[in-house]
Amino acid sequence: MLAGINAPKANMKTLKSRRAMLDTLMRHLDMVRLSAGITAALLIGCTGLISGDEGGGGGNTSPQAAIALQKFTTDAYPIFSTVCATCHVGMEPKFLAAAPTISDPVATMRATLLGFDPAVVNLEAPESSRVLTKGAHSGPALNAIQSAALLGWLQAEKDAAGAAATTVIITTDKITPLLCTGGIAGDIAGCTTGDASHCCPINVVTLDSAGMPGAEVDFVAQPLSSDLYMSDIYVKASSAGVYMAHPLFVSWPVTGDPIPDTIDRFFAVKLNLAATTAAVSCPGPSCDHIGAGAAAFVGFPPQNRLSITFKVLEASHPDTTVPVASAGCGTLGFASFLSAVKPDIQPCATMCHGGSNAGAKNAMDLSGLASTTNNNTCLQVRAHVNFQTVAQSGVLLAPQAGQDAAHPFKLAAGSTPTIADFQTKLNTWISVEASEQ
Numbered sequence: 001m002l003a004g005i006n007a008p009k010a011n012m013k014t015l016k017s018r019r020a021m022l023d024t025l026m027r028h029l030d031m032v033r034l035s036a037g038i039t040a041a042l043l044i045g046c047t048g049l050i051s052g053d054e055g056g057g058g059g060n061t062s063p064q065a066a067i068a069l070q071k072f073t074t075d076a077y078p079i080f081s082t083v084c085a086t087c088h089v090g091m092e093p094k095f096l097a098a099a100p101t102i103s104d105p106v107a108t109m110r111a112t113l114l115g116f117d118p119a120v121v122n123l124e125a126p127e128s129s130r131v132l133t134k135g136a137h138s139g140p141a142l143n144a145i146q147s148a149a150l151l152g153w154l155q156a157e158k159d160a161a162g163a164a165a166t167t168v169i170i171t172t173d174k175i176t177p178l179l180c181t182g183g184i185a186g187d188i189a190g191c192t193t194g195d196a197s198h199c200c201p202i203n204v205v206t207l208d209s210a211g212m213p214g215a216e217v218d219f220v221a222q223p224l225s226s227d228l229y230m231s232d233i234y235v236k237a238s239s240a241g242v243y244m245a246h247p248l249f250v251s252w253p254v255t256g257d258p259i260p261d262t263i264d265r266f267f268a269v270k271l272n273l274a275a276t277t278a279a280v281s282c283p284g285p286s287c288d289h290i291g292a293g294a295a296a297f298v299g300f301p302p303q304n305r306l307s308i309t310f311k312v313l314e315a316s317h318p319d320t321t322v323p324v325a326s327a328g329c330g331t332l333g334f335a336s337f338l339s340a341v342k343p344d345i346q347p348c349a350t351m352c353h354g355g356s357n358a359g360a361k362n363a364m365d366l367s368g369l370a371s372t373t374n375n376n377t378c379l380q381v382r383a384h385v386n387f388q389t390v391a392q393s394g395v396l397l398a399p400q401a402g403q404d405a406a407h408p409f410k411l412a413a414g415s416t417p418t419i420a421d422f423q424t425k426l427n428t429w430i431s432v433e434a435s436e437q
Helices: 018-026 037-044 064-087 105-115 145-165 332-355 360-363 377-383 419-435
Strands: 205-206 214-225 228-238 243-253 271-275 287-289 294-299 306-316
Touching: 037 243, 064 105, 064 145, 205 306, 228 243, 228 271, 271 287, 332 377, 332 419
Parallel strands: none
Antiparallel strands: 205 214, 214 228, 228 287, 228 294, 243 271, 243 306
């Protein structure tokens, strides 16, 4: 792997928001490299990305903030109060519940929405906000007019945040990913002999330059035509532990603009991993997945270098409960997976993904499909679902003729199952799984 480019201290910059950081990325400016000491100094008291207007307009009098408040009052509040409040004021998730320090009901709702954890709004990529992408669940889906109104408000909030806040970019060095062509993760016996069936290196992105010496992000990278599939994405803590929020993967071409993850899929991720001086076991209290632990990055050419930026990267928080490692799909989602998906995806397990093709198994491990209790198999399939644009999910497109040339097996109108039946069954499960997010 290649070491990252050392950006001189003179090039360190603060930016007005993480969205501004992405805009700067698109103007191909250098990322900021923070040493451990500098990071510690800059992060003292840092609690998040947006500062200034915490309670619905009290401390921020910028024109952008006034527009955001007006759009919430006239466009968003009527929708939330009539369509969503019946459930989400008193039932989980309570992202519309009253904030006791604010008496104005409009400001109360806005403050609760903007500060809710786990996040339901994403001001860095408003179109990916959970309040927009949830779809039909126990409540109704938004119609096109309602979605447009909420998106307009969120975009105004993004502008207000950019005008009011400054943030420090926390980033890793760039690496050139080592690509897995076959075998299980960590099998590199064939990498130097030309045996592609035994070449599956684990990439290690150290977090030293981002201020957490000894900690790292590990992953396996596989080429998918012109895109990149990453699996086994783990964060490993060091003697200081790791508290991490909102990792963003960025692809760096040799020339031209850097490419941030366009759907910002990990914006709601927070990890608090225990400190350790022993060998790290994954998953465990000092190691856990980022998100589902796997993702297909469309538009990330496999030959590009990669880096990761973070909203927060600190030592573990002793006053915060260390989370349990990811356990798989939701209860209802797993039940739907067993009934709707398992029968039709069984041929995939038998032919390739159950272990007969090591590369396929590494990409999506279906070796546990026979179990009725192991829902990590469901999680493996779930990692190939794009919940922002379900029709673009890799698990739906890979077996479809004319899609994903890197996936050799295709279903057709006369196969068993047919491609239409396969996609219908998976969509049934995806809708249930989405309702549990």
